[in-house]
Amino acid sequence: MRNLPKVKGVKFATVEAGIKYSGRKDVFFAAFDPNTVVAGVFTKSKCSSAAVDFCRKNLKGGIARALVVNSGNANAFTGMKGEKAVELTAQIAAKQLSCDVSEVFLASTGVIGEPLDAEKFRQVLKASDLQSTPYIEPAKAIMTTDTYPKLISKTIQIGGVDIVINGIAKGAGMIAPDMATMLSFIFTDMPISADILQALLNKYIKTSFNSISIDSDTSTSDTVLVFATRQAGNSKIAPITDKKDKNAKIFGKALAEVLFDLAMMVVRDGEGASKFVKISVKGAKSNKSAKKIAFSIANSPLVKTAIAGEDANWGRVVMAIGKAGEPANRDKISIAFGSLLVAKNGEAAANYSEKAGSEYMKNNDIEIIVDVGINKGKASVYTCDLTHEYISINADYRS
């Protein structure tokens, strides 16, 4: 998807600041018309980056006029220098757009621990460069180890009015439960209040970016921001200000799909991934317990290497269920690979053949379905396999 539609009230530019990379654009500068609201969710890291701290503070205002994102340097673990870099970046952007620094949002991704020279933004952030398309450009500018730009658009009709939701994302490693070196920015013209937008984001982040894991590692900089310019329909439709509004459900569903599709693009681009893996757990004590078991399987190096080796080693799935520490009835556990029943009632299924298992593992998309035989809790998470390529990428990322 390369030609996303315009979103009314959103303009942007991508520029080359030479922060780490050379010969490519590494900065995404977006401007929003007055009246734009914002919602956000961030990393749960206890060492969150200066930009994340800055966004958390500004999010309280609920209003956004600008977004500045750079790749190549995460400006994380840079002490006072990091905070100063964030402030200077916000000042430069605010000056260009004649807005307040409290209306500026920031994100940085790349190497941790190296000071970011924010003076470089002064030369390149220019209001005069702003345009409405094409969205492929910011999707490319925010990439680090990504192998392809990630972007998607969805248009829905509410009250006869077209509502556009565009999303971009980056991330390919350090992707774990509560997000990752994962940045995603969503732009919509939906008329909606900031609090409802935040409530919908909180709800649907759970089944999208918070249901994926590449390698169990969590970045200091994870950020998802949703900007709503509220210009669709030119006041023809009433803004959503109540979560019981039926339009909240319609818009929420579309937002959920955009978030989910972007999250799946991130998993499919997992560092070194050769296979896309869906883990579905049911029969757990609760949905939360199911998710914990599913992530225990998804993050197990032994499960992930078996998948890479196309080995139907379901014993390792049992191991990962066991180590999750959540209630599971060993003698009622069943495991299926796709539609192939592998184990039932705590032992190998009667009709299971190793040959059929091996055949299934040759697929590019693998689904592991587990029933732990306790109750009705269920959850699905998404991951990829662990390959030689992952080691190659990460053993010399900085070189």
Add this chain to the structure above:
Amino acid sequence: MRNLPKVKGVKFATVEAGIKYSGRKDVFFAAFDPNTVVAGVFTKSKCSSAAVDFCRKNLKGGIARALVVNSGNANAFTGMKGEKAVELTAQIAAKQLSCDVSEVFLASTGVIGEPLDAEKFRQVLKASDLQSTPYIEPAKAIMTTDTYPKLISKTIQIGGVDIVINGIAKGAGMIAPDMATMLSFIFTDMPISADILQALLNKYIKTSFNSISIDSDTSTSDTVLVFATRQAGNSKIAPITDKKDKNAKIFGKALAEVLFDLAMMVVRDGEGASKFVKISVKGAKSNKSAKKIAFSIANSPLVKTAIAGEDANWGRVVMAIGKAGEPANRDKISIAFGSLLVAKNGEAAANYSEKAGSEYMKNNDIEIIVDVGINKGKASVYTCDLTHEYISINADYRS
């Protein structure tokens, strides 16, 4: 260490039952004189193997007369068949030694989910084969993906009497906090009661086998058993029956060293390991919090691949501290690689040079020291790096 001394009251044989491997001994059968006490700790997996369940039950009696260990098949997740295999094995051993099945201890390691044919033990477990040495043989018989047998001995003097503590272990992958596909058996002639032996084991397992991780995966079969025949000194020294007895401290320290040394052998033999890594965390809220942070670093694939690549990527250490979810003061964190101060007060240390960092990472033994700036909690854990070789070993273990 190949020639361990005899332990009075312990005899054993190693035999070839052809369970999975051919052309090598795969069974370790040990017999203990009457009056031998036993202590044990086991996996915390919710899907523990039939042998683990059996040992847990028998441990309540505190008395041991036999031990049967096989490699090649873990007899885990084998349902009722697994329980029957365990019972039959115990019956065969008990008959040979004229003891009760409640005095038999069992362990199995290898592939999960395949039924174990215990009839094979009937031909090979023979009281007439039992001998007092050499300990290298059982250390070899219990190996799976291990590249070398792991055994150690320590002799101490208590009241003028020589006390021998011999230990063997196996394990190279699926090694995580609360143990791993890790089996270890300790044999001593120390006069001691079962409850004190258990108390000492519970204490010192924390700083040995429960402080190591290869890949964060936990086996269904982890077992550490300590057998004390109580024959040293022929009643010349009073048995330890009170944990305040000064001999409990002396013997406990020696037991701790045996456990620690065996645990370190397991880490050094970590699947595909090219480097031995010690992670020391201090300044944490509590010792428990420090251990959680240390394991977060030790288990991070991004930290482990950086070490494999000899990349002094301390930013990933910060990431792993942050994702642990434990209290840490970002702006007071310091990180050292060995004696090289890398980061201080939440940013790169003033005198740190990338060149010195790279030079340090060329060592075979790496130490990462972290101060999280909160309180006085501290812990050390031990791990290895994550290499291409780990992927190769685990992507086709069963083939």
